[in-house]
Amino acid sequence: SSKAQAQAKGPFVPAQADYQKVYDAIAQRLADETDYDDGSYGPVLVRLAWHASGTYDKETGTGGSNGATMRFAPESDHGANAGLKAARDFLEPIKAQFPWISYSDLWTLGGACAIQELSGPTIPWRPGREDRDVSACTPDGRLPDAAKDQRHVRDIFSRMGFDDREMVALIGAHALGRCHTDRSGYDGPWNFSPTVFTNEFFRLLVEEKWNQKKWNGPTQFTDKSTGTLMMLPTDMALIKDKNFKKHVERYAKDSDAFFKEFSDVFVKLLELGVPFKTDERFVFKTSDSE
Numbered sequence: 001s002s003k004a005q006a007q008a009k010g011p012f013v014p015a016q017a018d019y020q021k022v023y024d025a026i027a028q029r030l031a032d033e034t035d036y037d038d039g040s041y042g043p044v045l046v047r048l049a050w051h052a053s054g055t056y057d058k059e060t061g062t063g064g065s066n067g068a069t070m071r072f073a074p075e076s077d078h079g080a081n082a083g084l085k086a087a088r089d090f091l092e093p094i095k096a097q098f099p100w101i102s103y104s105d106l107w108t109l110g111g112a113c114a115i116q117e118l119s120g121p122t123i124p125w126r127p128g129r130e131d132r133d134v135s136a137c138t139p140d141g142r143l144p145d146a147a148k149d150q151r152h153v154r155d156i157f158s159r160m161g162f163d164d165r166e167m168v169a170l171i172g173a174h175a176l177g178r179c180h181t182d183r184s185g186y187d188g189p190w191n192f193s194p195t196v197f198t199n200e201f202f203r204l205l206v207e208e209k210w211n212q213k214k215w216n217g218p219t220q221f222t223d224k225s226t227g228t229l230m231m232l233p234t235d236m237a238l239i240k241d242k243n244f245k246k247h248v249e250r251y252a253k254d255s256d257a258f259f260k261e262f263s264d265v266f267v268k269l270l271e272l273g274v275p276f277k278t279d280e281r282f283v284f285k286t287s288d289s290e
């Protein structure tokens, strides 16, 4: 029919199965490329998705994952984004294989895939972000500064539209990955399994004794038991502030609550400011379930 012909000639409209192929390609590359950091690009992919999204300002509606403006200077050169080229480059072969996906969808899908592949909760994901040009770059200073205190954490995350509980849940992503002296200036991982998504960040925060590290670098904290783990000043703020601490204690005891609440708030983070045309979210199969 003429309708079928028109559809055949129209632009390619990807379906869930097409996005699952992208997910699978990212998961396969994560499994293949183990010669990096603690053996996985997963943590830095999560950080890319977070920094792409965490520039959102609810008052002006600017920033957020829509646009993928971190491809361009000045945003790529913002101090907070140091090291994220590793994550962007990791995803380039995926973009080449699936040229129809926008960078902004790809980077957020990369974060969702990494969380799931590193044994974290399911992250339902919605397509529809469109890339924007350099003029949409956000000003420096929208992402949090690890040297600061609870007031700063609240200022930054309430600008995105999050409440205390959501802020604490989100920062639980520090179960993953590590700090690099040549990126942020800080050094070390938050726990002993930095490539597995767990509630260990919270458990260690409440159960360990944390002392200020004696070194020439920026102020950070180290665990009394082994001296090999780290906390940032903003991480310590989560137990200094009693409204934050009650959620830290809850997540330390209840991994299921953390997984559920993290998933909800990470989905929200990845969608801030995006003018979606559809309400439907996709739940992707992990590599071990297929």
Ligand code: ZEM
Residues within 6 Å of the ligand: 043, 044, 046, 047, 050, 083, 144, 145, 146, 147, 153, 170, 171, 173, 174, 176, 177, 178, 179, 180, 181, 183, 184, 185, 186, 232, 234, 266
């Ligand atoms: Zn992070 N984060 N982050 N974070 N982050 C680092 C690493 C990682 C803060 C911060 O300054 C830093 C959230 C919130 C906050 C991840 C995810 C999320 C590093 C180390 C710093 C300094 C960077 C380096 O040297 O490579 C601050 C101040 C935060 C809030 C107050 C939220 C929210 C996240 C996701 C939901 C992840 C996964 C990493 C590990 C990256 C890697 O390369 O291993």
